[in-house]
Structure formats: C-alpha cells, structure tokens
Amino acid sequence: MTNTDIDATRLQDIGSFEGSLAHRVYLALQDAILSLKFLPGQVVRKGPVCEKLGVSRSPVSEAIARLANEGLVDVIPQSGTRIAHLSMEDIREGTFLRQALELASVAKVAEDRTEDQFAQINRNMRLQDLLVEDGDFPGFYQADEEFHALLMAFTGYPRLKTVARMVSLQVTRARMLLLPTPGRTTETLDEHRAVVDAIRIRDPDAAQRAMRLHLGQLMPRIEALAETRPELFQSR
Amino acid sequence: MTNTDIDATRLQDIGSFEGSLAHRVYLALQDAILSLKFLPGQVVRKGPVCEKLGVSRSPVSEAIARLANEGLVDVIPQSGTRIAHLSMEDIREGTFLRQALELASVAKVAEDRTEDQFAQINRNMRLQDLLVEDGDFPGFYQADEEFHALLMAFTGYPRLKTVARMVSLQVTRARMLLLPTPGRTTETLDEHRAVVDAIRIRDPDAAQRAMRLHLGQLMPRIEALAETRPELFQSR
DNA sequence: CCATGGAGACTAACATGTTAGTTGACATAG
DNA sequence: CTATGTCAACTAACATGTTAGTCTCCATGG
Numbered sequence: 001m002t003n004t005d006i007d008a009t010r011l012q013d014i015g016s017f018e019g020s021l022a023h024r025v026y027l028a029l030q031d032a033i034l035s036l037k038f039l040p041g042q043v044v045r046k047g048p049v050c051e052k053l054g055v056s057r058s059p060v061s062e063a064i065a066r067l068a069n070e071g072l073v074d075v076i077p078q079s080g081t082r083i084a085h086l087s088m089e090d091i092r093e094g095t096f097l098r099q100a101l102e103l104a105s106v107a108k109v110a111e112d113r114t115e116d117q118f119a120q121i122n123r124n125m126r127l128q129d130l131l132v133e134d135g136d137f138p139g140f141y142q143a144d145e146e147f148h149a150l151l152m153a154f155t156g157y158p159r160l161k162t163v164a165r166m167v168s169l170q171v172t173r174a175r176m177l178l179l180p181t182p183g184r185t186t187e188t189l190d191e192h193r194a195v196v197d198a199i200r201i202r203d204p205d206a207a208q209r210a211m212r213l214h215l216g217q218l219m220p221r222i223e224a225l226a227e228t229r230p231e232l233f234q235s236r
Numbered sequence: 237m238t239n240t241d242i243d244a245t246r247l248q249d250i251g252s253f254e255g256s257l258a259h260r261v262y263l264a265l266q267d268a269i270l271s272l273k274f275l276p277g278q279v280v281r282k283g284p285v286c287e288k289l290g291v292s293r294s295p296v297s298e299a300i301a302r303l304a305n306e307g308l309v310d311v312i313p314q315s316g317t318r319i320a321h322l323s324m325e326d327i328r329e330g331t332f333l334r335q336a337l338e339l340a341s342v343a344k345v346a347e348d349r350t351e352d353q354f355a356q357i358n359r360n361m362r363l364q365d366l367l368v369e370d371g372d373f374p375g376f377y378q379a380d381e382e383f384h385a386l387l388m389a390f391t392g393y394p395r396l397k398t399v400a401r402m403v404s405l406q407v408t409r410a411r412m413l414l415l416p417t418p419g420r421t422t423e424t425l426d427e428h429r430a431v432v433d434a435i436r437i438r439d440p441d442a443a444q445r446a447m448r449l450h451l452g453q454l455m456p457r458i459e460a461l462a463e464t465r466p467e468l469f470q471s472r
Numbered sequence: 473c474c475a476t477g478g479a480g481a482c483t484a485a486c487a488t489g490t491t492a493g494t495t496g497a498c499a500t501a502g
Numbered sequence: 503c504t505a506t507g508t509c510a511a512c513t514a515a516c517a518t519g520t521t522a523g524t525c526t527c528c529a530t531g532g
Contacts (some may be wrong), residue, residue: 056488057487059486065304076494076514080513097396104339159329254517295516312525314524315524316482316483329526478527484526487519
C-alpha cells in the first residue's frame with residue numbers, strides 16, 4: 001500500500017504530449033520508469049493511473065501492453081503488473097544490440113557521408129567541447145545523445161533510431177544512475193573526437209574501432225553500479 | 237467490397253496457437269500478411285475478422301496495434317486499417333538492420349563458441365547438404381532458417397532472435413515471392429559453409445566477411461522482384 | 473464538365489461492463 | 503510451530519457500448 005505500489009501522482013500530465021491518448025499515457029509511464037520515479041518491483045495499479053491522468057482503462061491497458069513488450073514492466077496474467085527489475089543479463093544484451101547497430105551505422109556514415117553531414121557532426125562536436133568547458137553536464141548529456149542520433153539519422157534509415165532506442169531501454173534506465181564525473185566527460189570527448197576523425201577521412205574500419213572503444217566504456221561502469229545499488233537489480 | 241477488402245475466411249483458426257487471445261489473433265493475422273494471403277493495399281475490417289475467429293474487437297484491436305507497430309499494417313486514425321505495401325526503402329533498411337545484428341552475432345559466436353555448439357552448427361550444415369541433394373526445397377528453407385537461428389541462439393542473448401525477426405519482417409514478406417532455384421541453393425550452401433569454416437577456426441573477421449557475402453546476395457534478387465511485381469510495392 | 477459541400481455510412485479510439493484466474497491472508501489441522 | 507486448504511479481494515483479459523472523426527458519393531452550383 002505505501003511502498004510496494006507506484007506513486008501515480010508523480011506522473012507528468014499527458015497534456016504536454018501529442019498523439020493518441022494511449023500513446024501519451026505510454027510516454028508518461030515510460031518517462032516515470034526510465035527516470036526511476038517508479039522503482040523496480042513496484043506494483044502498477046490501473047485505478048490510480050486512470051484517475052491521475054483522467055482517462056479510462058483502455059488507453060492505460062494499451063500503454064502497459066507496449067511497455068511489457070519492451071520489457072519495462074512484467075505483466076503477470078490475470079494478476080498484476082510490476083515495474084521490471086534491472087538485470088545485468090538484459091543490460092548486457094541491450095549493450096550488445098546497441099553496439100551492433102551503432103557500429104553498422106558509423107561505418108556506413110563514414111563511407112557515404114556528404115560534406116554537409118560532416119559539417120553538422122563537426123558542429124555538434126564543437127558544441128560538446130564548449131559545454132564540457134562550461135561544466136554544463138545536462139547540456140553535455142543532451143549533446144552526447146544528439147551526437148549518436150545524428151550518426152543514425154545520416155544512415156538514411158529512419159527506423160534505426162527507434163530500434164536502437166528500443167533495444168537499449170534497460171541500458172538507458174541504468175545510465176540514469178551514473179553520475180557524470182569530470183574525468184569521464186573529457187574521456188568521452190576524446191573518444192567522440194576519434195570517431196569524428198575517422199568519419200572525416202572516410203575510414204569505416206577506423207570509425208568502427210573508435211566507436212567500439214567508446215561504447216565499451218559503458219558496461220564496466222554499470223557493473224560497478226550493480227554492486228552499489230543491488231536492490232534495483234534482479235538475479236533471476 | 238470484392239477485391240479491396242481482405243478475405244478473412246483465409247485466416248487460420250486460432251485454436252492452433254497458444255497464449256492470450258490477442259496474441260493468437262496477432263499470429264493468425266501476421267501469418268496471413270507474411271504469406272501474402274492478404275495483399276498490400278487491402279483494407280482490414282474488424283467485423284469479419286472477429287466473426288471468423290470468434291472473438292470480440294478487443295483482442296483484434298490489440299493485435300492490429302502490434303502489427304502497426306511492426307509496420308505490417310497502416311492504421312489511418314478514425315478511418316481504417318490497410319495492409320502495408322512493400323517498399324524498397326523498408327526492405328533496404330530491414331536488410332541493413334538484420335545484417336548489423338547477424339554480423340555482430342556471428343563474430344561473437346566465432347569467438348566464444350563451445351565444442352558442443354559447433355557440433356550443432358555442423359550437424360545443421362550436413363542436414364542442409366542432404367536436403368539440397370534430395371531437392372527438398374521447403375526442407376532446405378527451414379534448415380536455412382534454423383542455421384541463422386542457431387547462430388543467434390548461441391550468442392546467449394535471447395531477445396536477439398526476436399529483434400532480428402522484427403526488423404526484417406518486410407524482408408521476410410518479400411522473400412516469400414522469391415522462388416527457389418537450384419543454382420541459388422548450391423550457392424547458398426557454399427556461402428554457409430564459408431561461415432561454418434570461419435567459426436571452426438574461431439576467426440571472427442572471416443566469419444563476418446563470409447556472412448556479409450552471404451547476406452549481400454538477397455537485396456539484388458528482391459530488387460529484380462520489384463520490377464516483376466510492381467503492384468505489391470509502393471514508391472511513397 | 474468540374475468544383476464543392478454536405479449527409480450518411482463507416483471506422484478507430486475510447487469508456488465501461490463482465491468474466492475468470494491469481495494472490496495472499498487467515499483459519500484450521502497435523 | 504508448520505503445513506494446508508479455503509475464501510474473499512483484486513486483477514488482467516475480454517466483451518460490449520459510445521463517441522467523434524474520416525471518407526465516399528452524389529447532388530447542386532458555377
């Protein structure tokens with residue numbers, strides 16, 4: 001009643017989103033799960049969610065079905081729905097899948113990029129430099145996301161971004177717990193720069209190596225986290 | 237009325253599946269779409285589907301929502317649902333995504349495989365030889381699928397297979413139209429054998445090269461198809 | 473002959489009612 | 503004190519009712 005249930009009042013209002021009701025409910029719930037406003041293991045009750053968002057059970061059910069499909073919640077048939085625990089298995093798999101997609105993307109972009117595309121990547125890179133210099137961590141986080149999003153966009157494959165986001169949702173959630181450290185941000189900058197350099201000289205293999213090196217930094221940091229916050233993880 | 241609508245009577249009975257009603261309806265519809273019993277452009281009416289399958293609109297709606305999410309149908313809000321056209325864009329993207337996942341998988345398997353896993357792969361390979369020798373095309377198609385499924389399973393990442401299937405659904409549908417030719421099957425055998433050889437000597441790079449070569453054979457054949465059956469495709 | 477607009481039929485999306493299965497607390501037996 | 507069976511409360515899943523938006527088609531006006 002007190003701690004085992006989610007706190008539906010922490011959901012953001014769905015008026016800020018667009019699309020069908022079901023989709024807006026989905027976004028609100030996903031945000032709460034990814035940002036850890038809802039903790040792993042907590043029970044999702046449709047009643048309070050409907051009440052808070054001012055909708056009926058239909059769109060809420062559809063939203064929960066999608067979240068279950070993405071592995072963010074566990075639906076127990078005829079019984080209940082719970083926020084999924086983080087599991088190192090899932091995170092490892094998500095990292096693997098994400099890396100597969102990122103490596104293929106960066107190789108393709110390194111081969112096919114236009115001058116204009118490279119200019120955009122380079123502009124983003126300079127923005128990253130600036131933000132780190134200013135110590136603007138949230139801004140840098142966003143620019144970092146955009147760096148990867150740009151690369152995917154420049155493949156010309158629109159679904160790529162969606163698929164990449166989907167497979168690495170659990171990783172995203174875990175990343176929320178990683179505090180930005182000054183040392184890590186400058187390392188990140190160097191790694192990004194190596195990727196950009198490879199793209200500049202149109203060297204797919206070098207781009208892949210640089211990206212692999214960059215992405216390889218994440219898992220060890222998450223593994224360290226699993227020891228600090230074991231209650232969020234599940235052994236299975 | 238006659239040709240613009242799907243023929244719901246061609247749906248297979250959902251009794252043959254297991255899981256929730258919604259999931260079984262989903263499987264029945266997906267089968268009909270992938271096997272081209274339902275043609276691109278045709279309108280899906282919930283009424284006849286409910287009637288044929290003996291269920292209410294709820295599970296049908298949920299199934300259609302999932303199909304829309306996977307791009308197999310286009311839902312026009314407040315209006316109707318249509319079987320999605322094949323598009324070379326989607327197929328190219330699906331091939332790219334699929335290849336990204338297969339290359340990452342085969343490299344990992346080449347590195348990490350156990351002796352027992354290799355034995356299973358090798359057994360499948362010998363089965364393929366046998367089936368081609370006997371001219372059993374459906375059997376070979378199935379063994380081919382299993383060959384790729386084995387590789388993905390041996391990564392140890394269970395969602396991989398699901399994701400791979402999802403991203404290449406459009407490709408699967410297009411492949412249904414490709415007639416097996418004796419020449420192509422022996423080529424396929426050689427390509428598979430090259431992959432197996434690389435896995436035997438635990439050479440990830442060679443395995444990737446062999447797999448890339450193998451997967452690269454598909455797109456040209458589909459592109460030829462688009463000229464033969466233009467009514468199934470859409471320019472967008 | 474073409475444009476336009478409006479009425480009706482149809483639909484997805486949403487709301488609500490119903491069913492059947494699971495869980496957990498509690499009482500009772502060992 | 504532990505094991506077990508029962509029962510009530512709760513839930514997901516499904517069925518059905520309602521709403522509001524879209525499309526088609528035909529009539530009317532230019």
